[in-house]
Amino acid sequence: MTGTPSSYVKVTVSDAGLILRTGQSGVIYTPILAEAAACITAPTLSGAYVLDFWVKLSSTGTSTVELDSGSNSPDKAYTIKALFSSSLDSLLAPLPAGHTDKTVKFTLEMGAVTTNAALESSYLGNDITISGTNTESDLVYIFIKGSNVPTTYLLTVDVKSDDTWTTTFNPKTAYTASALDAGTYTFYATSDVTVVGGVNTFDSDFAYASVSVALKQPFLSGSAASSTVAKGDKIKITGTAEATDNLRYYVFGTNKFVTGTISVADDATYTAEIETTDLAAGQYFVVIQHPMYDGNFNIGPADHLIGVPNSIAPLVPNYRVTSTMMVIDTTTDVPSQFTYFVGNNVDPGAASGAGYFPGGAAIIGGNTQTVANNISILFDTNSRQSANAAEALCQALDSQNIDDIYVKLTFIVAQPTLTMNPVSDVTKGSALKVSGTTNLKEGTVVTVDVLSTAFTAVDKTSVNSASFITLTTKVVKGADGANTWEVTFDTTGLNVDTYTIQAATEDLTTSTVIKVLEKPTATATATATATATATATATPNNNPPGFGAFLALAGLGAVAVLVLRRD
Numbered sequence: 324m325t326g327t328p329s330s331y332v333k334v335t336v337s338d339a340g341l342i343l344r345t346g347q348s349g350v351i352y353t354p355i356l357a358e359a360a361a362c363i364t365a366p367t368l369s370g371a372y373v374l375d376f377w378v379k380l381s382s383t384g385t386s387t388v389e390l391d392s393g394s395n396s397p398d399k400a401y402t403i404k405a406l407f408s409s410s411l412d413s414l415l416a417p418l419p420a421g422h423t424d425k426t427v428k429f430t431l432e433m434g435a436v437t438t439n440a441a442l443e444s445s446y447l448g449n450d451i452t453i454s455g456t457n458t459e460s461d462l463v464y465i466f467i468k469g470s471n472v473p474t475t476y477l478l479t480v481d482v483k484s485d486d487t488w489t490t491t492f493n494p495k496t497a498y499t500a501s502a503l504d505a506g507t508y509t510f511y512a513t514s515d516v517t518v519v520g521g522v523n524t525f526d527s528d529f530a531y532a533s534v535s536v537a538l539k540q541p542f543l544s545g546s547a548a549s550s551t552v553a554k555g556d557k558i559k560i561t562g563t564a565e566a567t568d569n570l571r572y573y574v575f576g577t578n579k580f581v582t583g584t585i586s587v588a589d590d591a592t593y594t595a596e597i598e599t600t601d602l603a604a605g606q607y608f609v610v611i612q613h614p615m616y617d618g619n620f621n622i623g624p625a626d627h628l629i630g631v632p633n634s635i636a637p638l639v640p641n642y643r644v645t646s647t648m649m650v651i652d653t654t655t656d657v658p659s660q661f662t663y664f665v666g667n668n669v670d671p672g673a674a675s676g677a678g679y680f681p682g683g684a685a686i687i688g689g690n691t692q693t694v695a696n697n698i699s700i701l702f703d704t705n706s707r708q709s710a711n712a713a714e715a716l717c718q719a720l721d722s723q724n725i726d727d728i729y730v731k732l733t734f735i736v737a738q739p740t741l742t743m744n745p746v747s748d749v750t751k752g753s754a755l756k757v758s759g760t761t762n763l764k765e766g767t768v769v770t771v772d773v774l775s776t777a778f779t780a781v782d783k784t785s786v787n788s789a790s791f792i793t794l795t796t797k798v799v800k801g802a803d804g805a806n807t808w809e810v811t812f813d814t815t816g817l818n819v820d821t822y823t824i825q826a827a828t829e830d831l832t833t834s835t836v837i838k839v840l841e842k843p844t845a846t847a848t849a850t851a852t853a854t855a856t857a858t859a860t861a862t863p864n865n866n867p868p869g870f871g872a873f874l875a876l877a878g879l880g881a882v883a884v885l886v887l888r889r890d
Contacts, residue, residue, distance in 0.1 A: 324405050324425070327418060328384040331363055331411040333377050337402035339369035340431065341390040343376055349386045351377040355415065363415065372396070392431055394460055394515045394529065400430045434459025436530045438512040444537035447495060447505055448566030448616060451536055454489035457482045459514035459530040465490065466525045467498055469508040475500060476516070476523040488512075494538060495616065502616060505540040509533050541566035543613040545730040551804025553739040554604055556764040557596040560732065564613055565591050571620050572597070573716060575709040576607040576736075585611070602736045608713035609732040612720065621725035622716070737762050737804070741769070741831035743824070748838040751819055758809035759826060759833065765800040769808045769826055776821045776836070790818060814839055 326332055331351070343350070343366055355363040355377075366376035371393065380386045390403075407422040438455035445451045457463050461482050468474040477497040480490045495503055513531035516523040525531075545562030552558045564570055564587045572595060574581040579602060585595045597609075614620050707715065713731065720729045743759040757771055775790035794810040801807045808826070819841045825834040 324378065324380065324386050324388075326380050326384050326405075326407050326410060326422070327412070328380060328382050329413045330384075330418060331377055331379050331413075331415070332386075333375060333406040333409060334388070335375040335404045335406065336373055336390075337404075338397070338399065339372035339374060340392065340396040340399065340401065341373060342371055342393055342396075343373040344389050344391060347388055349379050349381065350388060351379060363411070396431060398431055398433050400428060403427045403429075433530055434514065436463065436512055436514050436532045438510070438532040438534045440510070440534045440536050442536070444539055446541045446565040447503060447538040448493070448541055448618070450491050450493050452489065452491040453510055453512070453534060453536075454487070455512055455532060456486050457488055457512075457514055457530075458486050463488045463490075463512045463514065464516045464523060464525075465492075466511040466513065467494065467508055468511065469503070470506055472498070472500075472503070472508070474511065474525045476525070477510075480512075503538065505538055507535055507537045509535050541613065541615060541728075543570075543611065543728050543730050545611050545732060547609075547732050547734050549734070549800075549804040551735045551737055551762055552599055553762040553764065554602065554736050555600050555739065557598055558734050558736075560595045560597070560609065560611070562593060562611070562730070563591050564593055567614055567618070569614075570595075571612045571623060573610045573612070573713070574602075574607055575610075575713040575716075576602060577605050577709055579603070579607075579709070580712070599736050604736050604738050606709075606733060606735050608709055609734065610713055610716050610720075611730050611732070613728045615726040615728055617726060621727050622719055735804075739763055739828075739831055741826060741828060741833050743826050743833045743835055746824060746835055746837050748840055749814055750840045750842045751817060752815045752842060755812040755814050755837075756809070757812070757824055757826070758807065760801070760805050760807055761798055761828075761831075762804050763798055763806065763828060763831075765798055765806060767798040767828055768795055769798060769810075769828055770795050771810045771824065771826045773812055773817070774823050774825065775818065776823055790820070792817065 324332060324334075345352070350366075351363050352365060354365050363377045367374040373390070378386050378388055403426070405425045408420075408424050410418045410422055412418055434457065436455065436457045436459060438453055441452040441454070453465070455463070463480040463482060465477045465480065466474050467477055475498060477494075478490065478492060480488045482488045494508065511525060511531055511533045513525060513529050515526070515529040517526040518524065541564075543562065543564050545560055548559040548561070560572070568587050570585040570587060570593060572583055572585055574597060581597070581602075583595075583597075585593050587593045595611075612620060612622070717729060717731055720727050739762060741759065741761045741763065743757065746755070746757055749755050755773070757773075759769075761767070761769070771794050773792045777790070792812050792814075794812060796808050796810045798806045798808050817839050819839055821836060821838050823834055823836050825832060827833075
């Protein structure tokens with residue numbers, strides 16, 4: 324508003340529906356009484372909505388006042404009028420005539436809420452991100468609805484000053500009424516809620532929008548880089564594991580059990596490299612375990628499951644180990660980690676609960692827990708053959724009582740080998756190709772020497788000589804662990820001689836003997852050329868035979884003799 328400096332102006336609102344913000348400069352919130360007949364009253368309200376109020380203009384004759392709408396403000400046309408004709412001066416006396424009232428009209432409409440999902444589908448257990456705009460209110464309320472899942476409040480999101488909002492959450496943990504199954508769910512974003520019995524309840528009378536997201540069952544894949552690995556090299560396993568940060572692996576072999584964890588990257592891929600230095604040659608079975616929906620490995624090695632601390636006395640574990648099992652004291656505290664165990668969880672207040680056989684025998688899981696301290700051991704790796712132990716673990720993981728999933732693989736640890744393919748003798752100056760196979764890992768360096776059997780010492784600064792050549796190469800990945808290597812020598816600088824070819828790695832060697840032969844010398848070959856001679860027409864000759872005829876006959880005789888000798 325702009326008017327007489329320091330004057331008082333009355334503002335009226337045609338209908339109830341607008342809210343006068345408190346604490347605004349120039350707005351008169353409490354009555355001002357004066358000796359003059361005129362006075363200034365406090366704002367007139369209808370519930371929370373203002374109908375009229377007074378404003379004192381600044382010393383420059385201006386003032387800015389903000390009116391808000393509420394979520395329940397009627398959607399209609401409003402008229403706001405500044406009554407300059409009845410304005411008062413700073414002493415509350417009427418201003419001289421000539422002032423004109425000013426009117427502003429506008430229509431209040433319901434704001435809108437929009438929403439969209441970053442992805443149309445996600446794996447159950449992963450976070451999802453939904454975002455949008457809200458021009459109706461300062462908050463967005465998120466609800467979920469699905470098959471046999473009623474519309475349920477999840478969380479509240481603040482709206483930014485530019486009317487945008489975004490939130491990232493895990494539906495599995497945000498929805499606490501029960502476990503969510505895989506399926507398609509609708510997420511509602513609404514500008515307000517109706518509170519029923521203290522619970523935020525979805526109300527379609529408020530501005531809202533919805534988006535559907537398919538929540539898929541997590542999956543696990545895995546494959547070994549090679550089915551055969553040389554002892555001492557690592558067996559590399561790669562794959563994809565959705566909706567988890569870590570996996571557990573088990574390796575079963577003859578009189579051998581190895582277990583450990585695998586970290587999963589943000590893009591759901593993983594790589595595990597298992598040492599084989601301590602593994603004897605033979606076949607091994609690998610099981611990779613995914614914790615699935617509950618986030619816990621419901622079956623696992625005993626020495627990795629026991630030892631849950633008492634949160635009341637963190638330094639004192641709430642269990643004691645006997646010679647055959649672990650007894651858990653649940654009278655004081657049972658942390659949530661007890662969902663780690665197979666079977667029914669131990670309830671707080673029970674005298675005790677059965678635990679797991681302790682120690683390094685790595686006994687896998689158990690399927691019952693009772694206060695009588697009886698436990699059914701899944702199996703002891705010391706008493707099962709490798710294939711049977713792996714199969715028993717897989718059968719236990721197949722149980723419908725737990726949600727873990729797995730993949731199983733097999734690989735062979737073999738003694739390191741290095742072989743050379745047959746090499747033929749070559750002529751000096753031609754290419755000499757030497758190749759072979761190995762089960763050593765890809766990238767292993769192979770050094771190949773060609774050395775004369777009559778080799779003698781040469782100057783130490785020499786790299787090659789007419790008696791030897793050295794090349795290096797790296798192992799190239801082949802099929803099923805049969806990796807390959809190859810080099811090609813130029814024999815131009817070698818002497819004609821007998822040579823030993825030796826291929827070597829750090830621990831392995833293989834060799835053969837060949838000859839570098841003299842290049843054959845080219846031999847001239849006489850070639851008889853037949854010449855066709857046209858026959859001239861005979862001319863009568865009346866002269867008697869003379870010396871010329873004799874020479875011709877002699878020539879024919881020479882040919883005859885030559886032919887006879889060649890035969």
